[in-house]
Amino acid sequence: MLLILQGCDASVLLDDSANIVSEKNSGPNKNSLRGFDVVDEIKAKLEEACPQTVSCADILALAARGSTVLSGGPNWELPLGRRDSKTASLSGSNNNIPAPNSTIQNLISLFKRQGLNDIDLVALSGGHTIGVARCVTFKQRLYNQNGNNQPDHTIEKNYFLDLKSVCPKSGGDSNISPLDLASPAKFDNTYFKLLLWGKGLLTSDEVLYTGEVGKTIQLVKRYAEDEGRFFEHFAKSMVNMGNISPLTGFNGEVRKNCRLVN
Ligand code: HEM
Numbered sequence: 001m002l003l004i005l006q007g008c009d010a011s012v013l014l015d016d017s018a019n020i021v022s023e024k025n026s027g028p029n030k031n032s033l034r035g036f037d038v039v040d041e042i043k044a045k046l047e048e049a050c051p052q053t054v055s056c057a058d059i060l061a062l063a064a065r066g067s068t069v070l071s072g073g074p075n076w077e078l079p080l081g082r083r084d085s086k087t088a089s090l091s092g093s094n095n096n097i098p099a100p101n102s103t104i105q106n107l108i109s110l111f112k113r114q115g116l117n118d119i120d121l122v123a124l125s126g127g128h129t130i131g132v133a134r135c136v137t138f139k140q141r142l143y144n145q146n147g148n149n150q151p152d153h154t155i156e157k158n159y160f161l162d163l164k165s166v167c168p169k170s171g172g173d174s175n176i177s178p179l180d181l182a183s184p185a186k187f188d189n190t191y192f193k194l195l196l197w198g199k200g201l202l203t204s205d206e207v208l209y210t211g212e213v214g215k216t217i218q219l220v221k222r223y224a225e226d227e228g229r230f231f232e233h234f235a236k237s238m239v240n241m242g243n244i245s246p247l248t249g250f251n252g253e254v255r256k257n258c259r260l261v262n
């Protein structure tokens with residue numbers, strides 16, 4: 001997953017170099033982020049057709065929209081013209097990305113810090129309608145949720161047994177499980193239906209429904225029964241997230257290679 005820290009400026013794409021300490025090696029990102037080769041391929045084609053015009057930050061925003069549409073989700077008008085950062089922040093990447101064992105209060109306050117509200121939080125969490133997570137990101141829930149060697153009691157019983165077989169108490173940290181077990185490759189609202197049944201994979205998923213914040217509970221229910229409303233809010237919230245402090249005008253640059261400052 002990819003949240004924005006300095007702003008929507010593709011800082012995460014920079015590799016280690018003389019002046020850059022790469023965000024790719026932060027706790028939340030290491031062994032997790034993938035697809036950098038796809039960004040390289042897109043960038044190479046763009047540079048060939050039209051040098052130094054489309055930023056890496058815009059490529060990421062366009063790829064997020066394109067992959068949403070291709071997997072069955074909504075389309076939206078996407079403001080472009082972001083520029084790329086000349087810096088990265090390892091400490092920002094370590095401190096500002098919400099952890100998978102976040103409480104509902106953690107999630108609300110981290111999103112708020114970026115100017116995103118409860119609707120953005122719940123709608124954007126619906127991005128977990130696609131893809132997988134590693135055992136290490138949900139193991140705590142299965143064996144020791146609160147430091148008392150007990151599992152998270154909000155996990156549905158059969159789902160709990162399935163997860164334990166994928167994710168043993170010791171080892172298997174990189175075994176993967178779908179975030180939306182019903183349709184991991186289709187952009188739809190089954191993620192929210194599963195939350196109602198105690199079948200959310202991460203603590204940060206399930207607490208949207210069990211976390212005792214009225215607003216997020218209502219939103220989960222609403223999106224579970226009305227896919228159109230989820231699509232509408234997801235589209236709006238993706239624009240909101242993509243507008244977090246972008247670099248524009250003479251700030252930043254358009255990188256030639258997404259891995260390197262020019
Ligand atoms: C609400 C806070 C969020 C938390 C705590 C969170 C956490 C996570 C974690 C732990 C993983 C698995 C990473 C791994 O095992 O290496 C993941 C995967 C993923 N996340 Fe998030 N995420 C959040 C928000 C988002 C948002 C806003 C989006 C997009 C709109 C998103 C989209 C995804 C996708 C698509 C995957 C699967 C990636 C893959 O299959 O490679 N997440 N997330």
Ligand SMILES: [Ca+2]
Pocket residue numbers: 129130180182183184185186187188189190191
């Ligand atoms: Ca799905």
